Amino acid sequence: MKLKTNVTKLVGKVIVPGDKSISHRSIMLGAMAYGTTVVNNFLLAEDCLETVILFKTLGADIEVDSETATVTINGGGLQSLTQPNEDLYVGNSGTTMRLGLGVLSGVPFMTRFKGDESLSKRPMERVMAPLREMMAITFSEKGGDTPPIIMLGTSRLRGRTHKMTVASAQVKSAILLAGLSATGETVVEELEQTRNHTEQMIQQFGGELTVSDKTIRLIGPQVLTGTTVVVPGDISSAAYFIAAGVLVKDSEITLPNIGLNPTRTGILNVLESMGAQYKIKNKTEGSEPRGTIKVCSSDLKATTIEGNIIPTLIDELPIIALLATQADGKTIIKDAAELKVKETNRIDLTAEELNKMGAKVTPTEDGLIIEGPTPLKAAKVSSHGDHRLGMMLSVAALLVKDGDVELENVDSIRVSYPSFIEDLTNLVESK
Known part of the structure; x- marks a missing residue:
């Protein structure tokens, strides 16, 4: 061109x-929550729509109004999600894959994440390693660090303390989303403070966590309630x-x-x-x-x-x-x-x-x-x-x-x- x-x-x-990071997280937390979540000024771009598609594939009740950039999620809680009959294809969206792995670590079924050619070269072990410490089973199908990724979640997820080795909001967010369905305390100690939309939105959905300097603490399991998000x-x-x-x-x-x-x-x-x-x-x-x-x-x-x-x-x-x-x-x-x-x-x-x-x-x-x-x-x-x-x-x-x-x-x-x-x-x- x-x-x-x-x-x-x-x-x-x-x-x-609308903000890309907030749009992604509004769908994920809305699908994990009980009740109706309405997202206004949702980003109707490919990456965020991949998140919508992923959770619809998992059985979530999601309606997108393209005319008004509004998304409505009728949530039934994390355990209302069901094992899909197909791979979870997320296109180029690293956020959808990495945070999605965190969400699905807490449900007792297997999923297979795939991405496009570019995403299939991006590192995922940084997310999988802490989720394995929390008792989920997850690995690269190719035996390395890149997609396709297999996730076998569990209803016996356990909170752990994680000292971050990279300054990554995606890794932090995956751990915190897993922590919502884990038993006990999940702690994330950041190298540097990264974007904090996940922490803010967990609280907006009625969740509880504490932030002290670069340390975030969350005690699970927690129940989230649908809300209105203005992006x-x-x-x-x-x-x-x-x-x-x-x-x-x-x-x-x-x-x-x-x-x-x-x-x-x-x-x-x-x-x-x-x-x-x-x-x-x-x-x-x-x-x-x-x-x-x-x-x-x-x-x-x-x-x-x-x-x-x-x-x-x-x-x-x-x-x-x-x-x-x-x-x-x-x-x-x-x-x-x-x-x-x-x-x-x-x-x-x-x-x-x-x-x-x-x-x-x-x-x-x-x-x-x-x-x-x-x-x-x-x-x-x-x-x-x-x-x-x-x-x-x-x-x-x-x-x-x-x-x-x-x-x-x-x-x-x-x-x-x-x-x-x-x-x-x-x-x-x-x-």
Whole structure:
């Protein structure tokens, strides 16, 4: 697909779809709960719909209204789920597989998880190992670390203390979801605080847990009750419009109803350190705060991104790398080895694709070194099947002055934001 290039101005408002992480978890917890759960502003993208399909395959009563982005789950509790007559295929959704393994560790039947070619290369032992410690039986069918994954759950799950070896919200969440049906105390000790939507939502569904610094404690088994979930706009998706507004001269973009959970707003801290101009208005408080972000074009300076901020912006690092190509000086990103096990090896591929466009990006073992500012040029680039890379390259194309940028595998963007290209183009057309 040929992307929009040679753009002089971006102006307008974008209604960013619902948060991907919260949308996934609302289905899982709604299916585990008793009673009716209504999810408003659900993300109707491929990854989240894979979670809907998975739980419908397990017998959950779920209705999706595509017109209003509303999902209704009539929950009968975890034990109402039934053994499927088919494999649980989850497409490209690592969240669906990893968190789904946690949920199904507490039901006494066998399931087989499969994914697409990309997901079939992603590590799952990090989730399976702690679930085995809790007495579930789970293993890779290939005898290694990757799908297909067999899960034989049990009604005798036992709580355990888990010291995390990676800073991963997915691993933490799988353990906590298992802990809801386990007997005794489940404890998760994090390396760094990761996004805390699972903890927040367990409490929203009537569950009980305690959080002290980086330690989460939950005593099971617990009974959840259906509730109403209002999903805020996804800040990870909003980050790509924020970057576009900062990078394209004379631009001004408004993004209403964006989730501002402190475990997700590292991108805003990085923008401040780089000198970007933005404002937050109409902020609401609560477990999942939200607000309107208004951003305009800015001159950027290089920065260093490392340490405990990394888990709060792990999905935004590709777009931060693009920002760095236009910043004055050398930007260093480190402590981000988790990027290597996302939908792709985002460290190497972010460098590879931006360098095709004339950037100066050097991959390291745990991050990137980016020299700027550098003009970007026309090139043929690829998302490699990774939605975040595809979104980043679509924004990068806006900065190319001459020639065409052709993006291969553009359909990967549908995983999290089906209308992204259209929404980005509308900002150009409204100039």
